[in-house]
Amino acid sequence: MRRICGWKAVLVSFAAALLIFGISGVADAESLLDKQAREIAAALNCPVCGGLSVAEATTPLAQQMRDLIRKKLEEGESREVILQYFVDRYGESVLREPPNRGFGQVLWWVAAGILVVSGGALAYVVSGSWFRRPAPSVAAPAGSRESTVQHGKRSNEVQVWKNQRSRKRRK
Amino acid sequence: MAKSNIIVLAVVLAIVGVLGLEFFSQESGGPEEPAAVRPGRQASQFNIKLFSDENFSLADQRGKAVVLNFWASWCPPCREEAPALERAWKTYQDRGVVFVGVDVWDNEPDARSFLKEFGITYPNGQDVSGEIAIEYGLTGIPETWFINKDGRMVRRWIGPMTDRQISAFVEEALR
Numbered sequence: 147m148r149r150i151c152g153w154k155a156v157l158v159s160f161a162a163a164l165l166i167f168g169i170s171g172v173a174d175a176e177s178l179l180d181k182q183a184r185e186i187a188a189a190l191n192c193p194v195c196g197g198l199s200v201a202e203a204t205t206p207l208a209q210q211m212r213d214l215i216r217k218k219l220e221e222g223e224s225r226e227v228i229l230q231y232f233v234d235r236y237g238e239s240v241l242r243e244p245p246n247r248g249f250g251q252v253l254w255w256v257a258a259g260i261l262v263v264s265g266g267a268l269a270y271v272v273s274g275s276w277f278r279r280p281a282p283s284v285a286a287p288a289g290s291r292e293s294t295v296q297h298g299k300r301s302n303e304v305q306v307w308k309n310q311r312s313r314k315r316r317k
Numbered sequence: 318m319a320k321s322n323i324i325v326l327a328v329v330l331a332i333v334g335v336l337g338l339e340f341f342s343q344e345s346g347g348p349e350e351p352a353a354v355r356p357g358r359q360a361s362q363f364n365i366k367l368f369s370d371e372n373f374s375l376a377d378q379r380g381k382a383v384v385l386n387f388w389a390s391w392c393p394p395c396r397e398e399a400p401a402l403e404r405a406w407k408t409y410q411d412r413g414v415v416f417v418g419v420d421v422w423d424n425e426p427d428a429r430s431f432l433k434e435f436g437i438t439y440p441n442g443q444d445v446s447g448e449i450a451i452e453y454g455l456t457g458i459p460e461t462w463f464i465n466k467d468g469r470m471v472r473r474w475i476g477p478m479t480d481r482q483i484s485a486f487v488e489e490a491l492r
Contacts, residue, residue: 193456206422207455210447234353235454257333264330271324 183216186228189243193236354454356472360385360464361452365419365442368429373417373440375468382490383464384416384483387444387455389423390431395459398477399435405483406439413466414487417441421450421458463490 187201190211195203200211211232218228232240350356360383364374375383386402388395406416418441420428425443432441444450453462463472463486471490474482 207447207450211451213446214448214451232451233351235351235451236456237351257336260330260333264327264333267330268324268327271327 179216179219182219182225183212186215186219186225187212189229189241190232191240191242193240199242350473351454353452354470354473356470358470360462360468360470363449363452365417365444365449367440367442368425368432369440371440373442375417375464378415378464379468380413380466382414382466382487383462384414384487384490385453385462385464386416386418387421387450387453387458387460388418388431389421389458390427391423392458394477396431396435398459398479399431399437401478401480401483403435403437403439404480405487408484409487410439412491414491415440419444419449421447421455461486463487465490465492 184201188199190200192198192200192203192205192208192211194207195205198208200208200215202208215228218231223231229241233245238245352358353361360375362374362376364372367373375385384402384405388399402416402418406414410416416439418432418437418439420431420441420443423443428441428443431437453460457475459475459477461474461478462470463474465471472486474486478486
């Protein structure tokens with residue numbers, strides 16, 4: 147008799163332990179869902195509340211959005227799917243963080259890079275040709291190399307002209 | 318590479334860059350309607366319990382044009398357009414047009430008083446959970462959707478409507 151009571155006690159305590167673990171498990175799952183719901187609500191702008199998040203706002207729409215987030219989580223939808231659901235209905239402005247556009251963002255940066263590189267190349271080529279442009283034709287200062295050469299050419303021309311004139315006189 | 322070739326290449330690249338930036342800026346930030354509520358899309362299905370205790374299902378209205386009006390009793394512009402909606406309903410109910418009112422962010426006694434005050438006879442119900450309002454991306458009231466016989470959303474109108482506007486939009490949905 148005593149032995150049967152002992153077994154009963156063990157069974158009862160085992161059942162009680164299972165019940166406690168089960169209840170705490172459900173409570174954990176609920177608190178996890180609540181936490182996820184709060185996080186998603188905090189990532190969304192309330193569309194009618196001027197800058198408040200769905201988590202902060204107290205309007206009926208914000209409350210209904212919170213309830214819907216919770217319902218969708220219970221149905222097993224992921225955070226991404228739920229956020230996209232609201233984006234599809236309220237636009238990207240419903241997200242508090244600007245979205246990462248992935249491939250489109252990469253292409254944007256490639257286009258910007260092409261613009262910068264080509265602008266730089268153009269500036270380099272144009273400035274290079276400006277630097278090498280010949281100086282305007284102003285008289286070179288006396289004593290410089292250019293002045294000496296021109297002077298030499300001119301004196302040769304004068305000499306040739308003088309020789310021609312003296313030949314004509316002799317004739 | 319010759320200097321002239323470099324200049325031509327740089328100019329071509331600059332044009333490609335400017336066009337690319339323009340293209341991706343437009344793609345990312347246009348004033349387009351959000352995807353699920355863009356006119357031309359299939360209207361989202363919904364069921365609503367009417368104040369008459371009957372059920373209304375959008376899916377059951379295939380082959381008919383539907384005027385879906387969101388309203389609340391406390392909203393002055395909703396009071397402004399209520400008589401025009403009732404007149405339009407009386408005009409078009411025999412032409413295969415269904416009107417349905419969805420009361421949002423409201424309480425039932427006030428909503429019933431509103432319907433009585435304006436003698437509204439077309440089906441009306443309360444969106445208690447707000448799921449229909451959210452499904453249609455509602456941000457204010459009144460707001461009206463015109464859905465054609467194929468179940469496509471042809472027009473979204475935010476704000477009160479006049480008799481002429483309602484007629485024009487219903488005719489558009491009937492086309």
